[in-house]
Amino acid sequence: MATGGVNADLAKERERATFDSEQLTNFLYRGPEKVRRKRYLQNLAIQDPVFKKAPLWAFLNREQQYATALKKHLHAYRRIQELGITEPVEKFYYREAAAPHENSPIGLHESMFIPTIEKQATEEQKRKWLPLCHSLKMIGTYAQTELGHGTFIRGLETTATYDPVAKEFILSTPKLTAMKYWPGNLGKTTNHCLVMAQLITKGKNHGIHMFMLQTRDMETHQPLPGIELGDIGPKFGFFDNDNGYMILKDVRIPRENMFMRYYKVLEDGTYVTPPGDRLNYLSMVLLRSAITSMIGQHLSQACIIAIRYSAVRRQTEISPGGEEAQVLDYQTQQYKLFPALATSYAMLMAGRFMYDFYLKTTAQIEKGDLGTMPQLHALSAGLKAFSTWECTAAIEVCRMSCGGHGYSHASGIPKIYVDATPGCTYEGENTVMMLQVARFLMKMYTNLQKGQELPSFVQYMTKSLDTKSCMKEEVAPKCLVMAYEHRASRLIKAAADAIQAMVMSGSSPQEAWNKNTVPLTWAALAFCHMFVVKNFFEMVEDAKMDGQTKAAFMALCKLYAVNGVITHLGEFIQDGYLNNQQVQYIQKSLLDLLAEIRPNAVALVDAFDYPDAILQSCLGRYDGQVYQALYDFAKSSPLNEKEVLDSFFDYVKPVQQELEAMNQPMARL
Numbered sequence: 312m313a314t315g316g317v318n319a320d321l322a323k324e325r326e327r328a329t330f331d332s333e334q335l336t337n338f339l340y341r342g343p344e345k346v347r348r349k350r351y352l353q354n355l356a357i358q359d360p361v362f363k364k365a366p367l368w369a370f371l372n373r374e375q376q377y378a379t380a381l382k383k384h385l386h387a388y389r390r391i392q393e394l395g396i397t398e399p400v401e402k403f404y405y406r407e408a409a410a411p412h413e414n415s416p417i418g419l420h421e422s423m424f425i426p427t428i429e430k431q432a433t434e435e436q437k438r439k440w441l442p443l444c445h446s447l448k449m450i451g452t453y454a455q456t457e458l459g460h461g462t463f464i465r466g467l468e469t470t471a472t473y474d475p476v477a478k479e480f481i482l483s484t485p486k487l488t489a490m491k492y493w494p495g496n497l498g499k500t501t502n503h504c505l506v507m508a509q510l511i512t513k514g515k516n517h518g519i520h521m522f523m524l525q526t527r528d529m530e531t532h533q534p535l536p537g538i539e540l541g542d543i544g545p546k547f548g549f550f551d552n553d554n555g556y557m558i559l560k561d562v563r564i565p566r567e568n569m570f571m572r573y574y575k576v577l578e579d580g581t582y583v584t585p586p587g588d589r590l591n592y593l594s595m596v597l598l599r600s601a602i603t604s605m606i607g608q609h610l611s612q613a614c615i616i617a618i619r620y621s622a623v624r625r626q627t628e629i630s631p632g633g634e635e636a637q638v639l640d641y642q643t644q645q646y647k648l649f650p651a652l653a654t655s656y657a658m659l660m661a662g663r664f665m666y667d668f669y670l671k672t673t674a675q676i677e678k679g680d681l682g683t684m685p686q687l688h689a690l691s692a693g694l695k696a697f698s699t700w701e702c703t704a705a706i707e708v709c710r711m712s713c714g715g716h717g718y719s720h721a722s723g724i725p726k727i728y729v730d731a732t733p734g735c736t737y738e739g740e741n742t743v744m745m746l747q748v749a750r751f752l753m754k755m756y757t758n759l760q761k762g763q764e765l766p767s768f769v770q771y772m773t774k775s776l777d778t779k780s781c782m783k784e785e786v787a788p789k790c791l792v793m794a795y796e797h798r799a800s801r802l803i804k805a806a807a808d809a810i811q812a813m814v815m816s817g818s819s820p821q822e823a824w825n826k827n828t829v830p831l832t833w834a835a836l837a838f839c840h841m842f843v844v845k846n847f848f849e850m851v852e853d854a855k856m857d858g859q860t861k862a863a864f865m866a867l868c869k870l871y872a873v874n875g876v877i878t879h880l881g882e883f884i885q886d887g888y889l890n891n892q893q894v895q896y897i898q899k900s901l902l903d904l905l906a907e908i909r910p911n912a913v914a915l916v917d918a919f920d921y922p923d924a925i926l927q928s929c930l931g932r933y934d935g936q937v938y939q940a941l942y943d944f945a946k947s948s949p950l951n952e953k954e955v956l957d958s959f960f961d962y963v964k965p966v967q968q969e970l971e972a973m974n975q976p977m978a979r980l
């Protein structure tokens with residue numbers, strides 16, 4: 312049964328590509344030196360016996376999955392320190408190769424707990440906590456969401472009441488809905504958490520603030536007195552993580568445990584506020600800013616799997632008696648997979664912009680300049696929501712495009728989907744995030760009406776809406792970008808006009824807003840879509856690569872833009888901006904682009920540079936030996952360890968015997 316070497320179809324695909332995939336890899340990872348370093352770190356992890364010997368997650372129960380994830384991530388944490396890896400992106404490469412399908416039980420410690428201490432704690436607090444965090448004596452998480460409130464954080468019900476006599480805060484869960492519920496790794500792994508609670512001092516509520524709470528003994532790991540906590544049970548995904556619940560029964564913490572870099576409570580209970588508002592929301596902004604890249608990577612993995620498999624999979628003779636076609640040759644299959652592939656590149660580019668913008672803006676905030684905070688909030692919320700919606704939908708398309716095998720964990724795609732889709736909910740539910748974007752856009756629109764200057768990325772709103780598209784038979788990037796700008800401007804104006812009209816006829820602004828939240832989300836979505844398209848074109852145009860690589864990359868970029876117009880056609884033609892002839896040009900361009908991308912499809916996914924050890928997919932293997940891999944996967948199912956299972960004797964046999972006795976002619980009398 313053994314088959315060796317690279318599958319012939321896949322080998323041919325690589326030969327016929329019109330560009331060198333390594334060039335695109337170099338661009339994606341920001342230069343050949345960085346690619347070499349990435350591969351070096353990934354190989355170190357892949358070759359490490361601790362990671363190599365770990366069992367495949369798919370055959371483990373939840374406790375085993377948790378234990379495996381914990382073991383792998385702790386070993387990775389230690390090795391990262393031993394190897395002196397400090398760059399966040401390098402840590403990410405190592406961790407991803409070490410534990411590709413295990414979500415980290417110390418993930419919140421690294422992605423929210425430590426960054427929040429770094430950004431929100433005083434120098435003294437940092438000196439005290441950070442060394443303990445780095446040595447994992449303190450393992451923490453971010454405990455904000457409660458049973459009754461996740462989105463509306465001003466409505467959180469946990470209280471932190473200051474006692475000036477003892478110089479302590481008393482943390483309490485006053486009712487069932489105030490219990491902390493959902494925080495990652497709160498249930499079993501962590502011994503500390505950052506608690507978001509309503510600060511009450513001198514009898515006044517000052518809104519939500521952050522407090523450091525020790526939840527478990529640092530030696531025995533037992534919960535501390537007054538704290539009840541545990542795991543919330545199995546979920547759609549993230550099986551290997553202990554999202555937790557927590558009830559606080561008047562737990563006292565020292566005054567110094569309030570995060571006091573910006574907001575302070577003095578010893579006598581006097582409350583001191585900083586000049587800026589919403590500074591304690593910054594930890595959420597960090598994660599939102601990182602999610603677009605992360606979700607783009609999830610989709611890129613699903614695309615590798617589905618496209619390589621579609622090149623290997625042959626199904627149905629095109630003409631009677633002829634060879635069965637590679638399913639990737641069907642135009643309908645290309646229409647499923649190439650827009651998904653284009654989306655993953657688009658989001659990787661948007662994520663690159665977003666994370667750089669986050670670093671730039673937070674550097675300004677650190678210096679006390681809070682002027683760009685609204686833009687950072689709007690962009691990070693919008694791109695987080697837009698990218699997670701687009702990518703999770705596309706991952707599911709990839710899964711279904713693999714037919715029956717896509718449904719099996721052997722494909723790897725179901726796991727990618729269940730780990731990606733909560734991105735639509737956590738760090739701000741997507742609709743709610745889109746409404747925050749809409750709020751920003753409405754403000755910009757009002758500023759425009761007042762003749763004020765707009766930030767560069769909403770400048771296009773100043774253009775007239777009374778124009779027609781410049782689209783010609785040769786569909787030009789410039790005309791595509793302008794179409795997206797026009798759609799966004801029109802929908803922003805439509806939402807603003809609807810609100811203004813309601814207010815003019817006597818509604819309150821709040822009522823007018825609430826009666827228009829659907830058009831507001833259309834406007835916000837159109838804004839995000841425009842932003843992603845424009846950014847994608849700009850990055851491709853600026854990319855330093857040879858002509859053939861750029862042409863292949865540009866085809867994807869155009870496909871992303873063209874496909875978006877077709878998917879949302881109504882919004883592009885409602886006011887006659889595009890005419891019937893122009894729509895036909897765009898539709899034809901879509902089909903031409905599918906054909907243009909077809910010979911490069913495999914090279915375009917090879918460029919993502921994911922080793923098989925990370926993908927862990929029978930369908931997405933670099934060598935295309937999918938059938939042998941599926942057979943091996945089936946053979947390794949624990950259900951096959953015994954030829955006849957005990958359940959046969961326990962359940963089937965007795966029922967068979969009972970039914971046999973019941974069906975005896977005598978028994979029926």
Ligand SMILES: CC/C=C\C/C=C\C/C=C\C/C=C\C/C=C\C/C=C\CCCCC(=O)SCCNC(=O)CCNC(=O)[C@H](O)C(C)(C)COP(=O)(O)OP(=O)(O)OC[C@H]1O[C@@H](n2cnc3c(N)ncnc32)[C@H](O)[C@@H]1OP(=O)(O)O
Pocket residue numbers: 399400403418422453455456461462463464465495589592593595596597598601602604605666684685688736737738739740743747750751
């Ligand atoms: C490329 C990467 C390389 C390296 C990576 C390096 C580091 C990586 C780091 C992380 C790793 C990446 C990923 C992690 C992996 C996996 C993730 C695993 C687990 C996930 C963990 C999930 C954790 C959580 O979910 S934590 C809980 C999150 N909860 C929420 O998000 C709640 C959502 N709700 C809200 O944010 C708010 O309540 C609200 C915004 C909806 C409303 O707030 P509020 O009521 O206070 O405001 P409003 O009245 O509506 O508005 C008032 C004004 O305030 C403005 N505003 C609101 N928010 C902000 C903000 N954040 N910043 C600035 N301004 C804000 C708002 O716009 C209003 O302004 P206006 O001027 O008055 O209009």
Ligand SMILES: Cc1cc2nc3c(=O)[nH]c(=O)nc-3n(C[C@H](O)[C@H](O)[C@H](O)COP(=O)(O)OP(=O)(O)OC[C@H]3O[C@@H](n4cnc5c(N)ncnc54)[C@H](O)[C@@H]3O)c2cc1C
Pocket residue numbers: 419452453454455456459460461462463492493494495549554733736737738739740741742743746
């Ligand atoms: C895997 C996972 C990990 C998580 N990790 C953490 C963590 O580490 N720490 C933590 O604190 N939390 C965590 N959470 C919780 C998460 O942040 C919240 O679930 C999220 O913020 C959404 O809030 P919610 O559950 O209250 O949804 P809800 O707000 O109840 O949403 C329900 C519905 O109501 C709609 N809705 C709500 N408000 C509005 C509005 N104003 N306008 C219009 N529609 C609205 C939403 O669009 C949605 O359709 C995690 C969640 C998941 C799934």
